Amino acid sequence: MKIVPLLALTALVAGCATVPPPGPRLDHTLTARAQSDRIKYIIVHYTVSDTPRSIKTLTTADVSAHYLLTDTDPPFFYTLVDESRQANHAGYSSWKIYNQLNSASIGIEIVNPGFKETPEGRVYAPFKQSQIDQLILLLKDIVKRHNIAPGNILGHNDIAPQRKQDPGPLFPWKQLADAGLIPWPEASRVAARLPGFQEQLPEVAWFQRKLADHGYAVPQTGELDQATRNVISVFQTKYRPALYDGTPDAETAAILDVVTSPVPALPVPALTQEISVEPH
Structure with a gap:
């Protein structure tokens, strides 16, 4: 009479001590080419x-x-x-x-x-x-x-x-x-552009478009609103910290034009074929 309860208890204990399911089978031998670091x-x-x-x-x-x-x-x-x-x-x-x-x-x-x-x-x-x-x-x-x-x-x-x-x-x-960490507008390129912008300052829409090209979130309204002034001021604090009042002036335009215009690549000289003359 005592054997049946003992068997039942053994089965109950075995059921509680279930083996956890195995983890996923992973193969780490392959890697995708199309990937990049999360940190940008x-x-x-x-x-x-x-x-x-x-x-x-x-x-x-x-x-x-x-x-x-x-x-x-x-x-x-x-x-x-x-x-x-x-x-x-x-x-x-x-x-x-x-x-x-x-x-x-x-x-x-x-x-x-x-x-x-x-x-x-x-x-x-x-x-x-x-x-x-x-x-x-x-x-x-x-x-x-x-x-x-x-x-x-x-x-x-x-x-x-x-x-x-x-x-x-x-x-x-x-x-x-x-230190080679960030790009910087070359002074000679800024100086070369400055006279043109002093003669005629671009419209506000030009500043807004160029600032957006550089990376800023800036309105594209053509109006010199406070939000646009704020972005111009931030740009000036980095590249022209002597004056950062948010006014779209000629110097700011020249700097902005340079930082949004890549330096033209130098032309690669054409390869010339060397002709050797064998002595007769």
């Missing part, structure tokens, strides 16, 4: 705060970045989000064909107080040269690992010109160009 852009920000408060914001709030560059002496980077994961640093953003750049970018925050309003106007805080030196080292490393295109290192204001100012007019973009 690097976006540079400033924190508008000091290092302790920046750490707190970027680690406990709803915003984040992959890297935080301190203002300590010497400065160094906190790695806050692994590059394989998305950080929430770009927000509503656009550049060329990409929208919502969080998913396709690496975000770098630089500790910097940003700006303050004064009776004389808005005053921006400079960046420490030691911070820029560290930034260039990191940018070179990221560019090499992810094969970032030279035109894809941008400021937060480039991708969100209607709501962001960072990294501002004191960020030294020219140093990044000198």
